[in-house]
Amino acid sequence: MLDGHPFALCLTHDVDRPYKNYRGLYRAVTERSPYHLRTALPGQNPYWRFEDVMALEEELGVRSAFYFLREDRLRDRPLRTWLSPRTWRRYAGRYRLSDPAVVDVVRALDDGGWEVGLHGSFESYTSVERLRDEKTALESVLGHPVVGGRQHYLNLEIPETWRYHARIGLRYDTSLGSSTRYGFHHGYRPLRPFDDEFLVFPLTVMENALVEGRDERRVWEECESLLAEAAEHGAVMTVLWHQSCFSERDYPGYGETYRRLVERAIEMGAWVGPPGDLYDRLDLGADRPSEIRTGTGEPRENHHGPETESSTPRRE
Template sequence: MTAITDTEYPFALCLTHDVDRPYKTAVHAAFYALAERSPRHLRALLPGHNPYWQFEEIMTLEAKLGVRSAFYFLNEQSVRSRPWSDLTDPQTLVETVSRYDVRDPAIARAVRQLDRGGWEVGLHGSYHTARDRERLAEEKARIESVLGHDIAGGRQHYLRFDDPETWRHYRDLGLAYDTSLGSTEEYGFLHGYDLRRPFDDGFVVFPLTLMEQTLPDPGERFEAAWAACESLLTEARANDAVMTVLFHPRLFDPREFPGYRRLYRRLIERALDMGGWVGSPGEFCSEFLRTEGHQQITSLNAPGRINE
C-alpha cells in the first residue's frame, strides 16, 4: 500500500522547485544570446530586469490556490574549489561563474519570507556532493544558519546521487527525506507508486514523477504538455500514488519561458478538483508518515503506511 491509502485523499501531489539560478546575469544573457542566436536574452541587461527571480510570483500563485511547495536552495563550490573538468565545459562554466550564496542579503530575505509564509525550504545538494558527506553537511548548515532552524530534506543537483550512499548521508545528517530518484529525460512513475524506506527506518525517498523539462514545450505545444500532466494525475489517482513534480523557478517568467506558469497552475487546479492532497514533501511527511528518529518532522494526523 502507498502512504496515502489510509487517508481521505485518493492521491497526493508534492510540489517542488530547485533554485538553480535566481539571477540571469550578463554572462547568462550573452551566452544564451549567442548559443540560441536570439537577442531576446539581452533584455536581462536592462537595469532592474531579472526574469529568473520568480519567488514572489510563485508564492502569489500558490497562495491563491491554497497550497504550499518546497524550494531547494543550492550552495555550490566557488570556482577555485571546482574540479578542472567543470571549467572546460561552456555550460558548466557559465553556471559556475554565476553561482549564488544563500547568505547573500536578497536571497536570505527570500528564504525567510518563504519560511514565514509556510513554504518549505530545503537542500539542493551541489553537483559533486553525492559521496561527500562533509560538503553536504556544510551546505545544509549554511541554509539552516539563514533559516534559524533545521531543514527536513531536499534533492541533489542534476539528480546526481549514489544509491544508497547519498541517502545514508542525508539520514545521518538528520534529514528525513530525499527527492532525487528520478529522470532528467523522461516522466512517469518510473520507480513505482510508493514511497521508499531504503533503510527500513524513518528516512523516506520520494521518487520524482515529473521534471518539467521532460514534457513537450508548453510554449509551443501546450495541449500536448497538459495531456501528459493530466494523464499522470489520472494514473496517480488510480493507484493511490504520491506524485512528485519539479518546476524550476526561472521557468515561471512568461516572456522567457511561455506556457510553464500556466501549465503549473492547471496541474494544481486539476489535482485539487480530483480530490488530491497538494503540498510539499516535508508537509506530507508531517501529516502522514511515521518518522522515527527524525525530530524535524512530527506526525500531525493519523499516519499512513508506506510500502516496505
C-alpha cells in the same frame, strides 16, 4: 495513508539560478536573441520569480518546497578547468546563500508557510561532510533545521547518498528520477531504502521533460494522464518546476501548465503541498516498501531535456 484523499501531489522548486546573468549571455549568442542579451544586463532579472510563485500558490491555497543550493562559484574551481564549457555551465554565475536578497526570500518563504529545503551541490552526493556543511549554512540563514531536499542534477550514488542524508539529519530525499523522462517508473509510494523512517519521494515529472518542444494540447493530455494514474493507484506524485520557468518570456507556457496541474489536482480531491508536510502525515508503520522499484508505471520520454551532460545547455 492520505487522510481520505485519493492521491497526493507534492510541489517542489529547485533554486538553481535566481539570476540570469551568464546564462543570458550564453543564450544571446546561441539563439541570436537581443532579448537574452538585454536580460543579462545588471538590473534585469527575469529568473527572480519567487513572488510570482508565492502569489500563485497563495491564490490556489497551497504551499510547496523550495530547495536552495550552495554551489561552488567559478572562482572556486581550479584554473585549469576554466576553459571548459562544462565548468562555466555548472559554476558560472551561481548565487550565495549570504546574498541579502536570498536571505530575505528564504525567510519570507519560511514565514509564509512554504518549506525550505536543501539542494545538495553537484559534488556533494559523494561527501557527507560537504552535505553537512551545506545543510548547516542553509539552516544558519533559515534559523531552524531543514528536513529534506534534492541533489543538484539529480546526482545519486545509491544507497550511499541517502545514508549521508540520514546521517546529517534529513528525513527524506526527492532526487530519484529523471530530467528527460516522466512517469511513475519508481512506483507509486515513497520508498524506504533502509526500512526505517528515512523516505525517498521519487520524482514523477520535471517540467522541462513534460513541456519543452510540445504543443499545449499534448502537454495537457499528459498532465491529465499522470493525474488519473495517480488517482487510480493512490499515488504520491512529486513534481519539479524551477522558479526560473515562471518567466513567461523565457519559458512560455510553463507557468500556466503548473497552474492547471495544481488546479486539476485540487478538483480531483488530492492532497497538495510540500514533501515535508506530507512526511508528517504519513503512517510510517503501515507503508513499508523498502526496495527501489523500476518498471512500475509507464515512463514517458522527452528528447528535449533540460541541461544535462549530453543535452543542449538550458538550465539544470
